[in-house]
Amino acid sequence: MGIKVGHETGAAYWRPECFGPDFFEVLGDERPAHRWLIMGPTRSGSTFHKDPNATSAWNAVIQGSKYWIMFPPAAQVPGVYVSKDSSEVTSPLSIAEWLLTFHEEARRLPECVEGICEAGEILHVPSGWWHLVVNIESGIALTQNFVPQSPGLHNLSEALSFLRDKADQVSGFRHDIENPSDLFIKRMGAKYPELLEKALDIADRKAGKKRRWDTAIAVGDEQPSGGFSFGFALGEDDDEIP
Template sequence: METEEIENDIELINEWPITQDTKPLYKGSSKTAKNLQDSQPNGAEFDSKRTIDYSNEINSNCKRNIEAQVLDSKPKRRKYSGEKESLANTALAKWWRRNQSQCGTEDTAAVKGCHPNTLIKLIARSPAGKQFIRDEIQRLRKQLIEGSASADVHAALGSFLEKQGDITEAIYHLEMAVKGAPEEKEYKWLLQKLKRILKIKTIQEKGLQRVKPGVEFPSYKQVDRISAQDLTVEEFFHNYECTSTPVIITNVQMTRVPWTLNHVKEIAGNCTVTLKKPVKQSVEWARLENSQTVPVSTYINQIIDNTLAEPLYLFDWSLPINCPSLAKELTIPKYFAGDFLKRTEEGSLYKDSWPSLFVAPEGITSELHVDAFGSNFWMALFQGKKRWVFFPQSDVPYLYPEYEHSLDPVFAVDLSRPDLTQYPLLQLTTPIECVLEPGDVLFVPAGCPHRVENLETSVAISSNFVDQSNFTLVKQELKINALMDIRSEELLQQFNDENFNDKMDMHIQNKVF
């Protein structure tokens, strides 16, 4: 974001008072909306066999479209000289803060009690929000026609066009913004996100040509099970990691004493944890958002006594950071003991993030998501049962991903009730499932979307990891993340250092944490 003030505009959106001004700061014109709707293109066609040259192919067409869609009237609102145009999310936050009292009850009722990023999404999809987006596109296009072709105007217009689904034109304007202000890393990051969305849409359009009427959701494939006694590190690496094949490894001893709810309460009970709650329309990871902060013992007692007022999840809670005494009881299986993240400097990003703890009551679900930065993933279950559903990385476009505020997508599909009428590309997927039981260790390859349902009250740990099987992908993802995150940049520098130890040890043994 541009300033601390703008960040606060978004972060405190759920605390905004409803203004009582008689005149709104900005009110859209129905005439403007009609002109924009009448002039919208039907959609771009993509040729996957060639590279799209946006500067040549779009430049002249965009200028003609812009000129055709600009009204003769003056813009609704002029910017003060030197004031930088805000990107869409910030502009939406500022607009809503001043105008929610002018919107209908359906608009205001939908945006209470959620994470700020989720609120921005709901605002953008409300009738009043859609009108604001159309009018801002109109205003920014007119600025370009009048000669205000600065980088921030192009970037703002591109970000609003993304909200409207015009990805090809949005990319053109972000490329112009990056060209005009190469020092603005946020513009570069947004451009990378838009290119990823365009790639997804291109694959989806080709996939729709293969869709057949009347086809049901595909049958689930089952995950292989193999005993640790019959699986070497080298076999695991070549047969499962390098082929991106999930597997359940059994007969793995990871703790000296059984990890039950009571044991976790005994060791970690005095620690505090911020619990997660499911939010249906959330744009946050796995559609889980922060809820109350309580002692671990309080939460576990509520699970045991069945007194939870709402479904709450102790989700991905770092043991090295939050409860080192519990982490010290663990032995990391040899298949994951060579994690490159553990070879980085002290204080590096992700070095101490995992293993993390998961405690959940029966019935709670983490919805479809992909683990971040191209990392591999494993989970060990100590108590209860978990049903896992996941898909190959290549299935991501067919699951209707939505990239809101990050490169970690949420997915529009509801796997509890797959609707192939609304989401026909689901018939092209290859779903995989398994039920994880105590003593099982599940390996999930990098980039695989997965959904996890707790069939029983459960206790588990997990860890993301990096080795030669996903090293190239991780560095690609970190390069994009580094545009907005200095710690990602520092980690990438270590991974790219010629002295970094990126060798695989096929004779490594289990490692006491």
């Protein structure tokens, strides 16, 4: 569409600086589809879903107002059923039917977060959060997905894990990009090598894969019989080793 984004003359808008850097920017023109102008009539919206590729998102209401109801990643949302590998999400109800059937129950859950965004307001959707959105009135909104830099690199590690371990669920990349995971790792390694190393280590821990240190000292592995052998008695605090 040729829309310019940034602070330079002629730009249509700029990304809110409060969300910090977007690691997917290292992909340049090869990043997945990530921004949309959304228009809809009253009572239209989207059923419960998580944003693609383990990204976070911001949604800016330009005109109208939107009702949001959200739940953290591990929450069991009433009326929403997820396959074991999270590849399929089933909600046998329309937005209106879900609101009539499960809304009251869902609002009683301690994890529930809800609110209304008016024109000129921006809402942040953290990575992995379930959300349902309804237009209270006809409206226009601008939304963008991104991979933010969090203090513990949680968001980056989640994106790396998703691209690597759930390749069948990755979406938005051009068809000529055969391996989005390798591409992202290569670009991150060129620009943010230290952050990439730490984030991959976090991703490996979550996936139950041995870290390089554990592999080197063969923690928990049987030693060959006979001859000299040694080991380390590492407890749960091993996770804190940098």
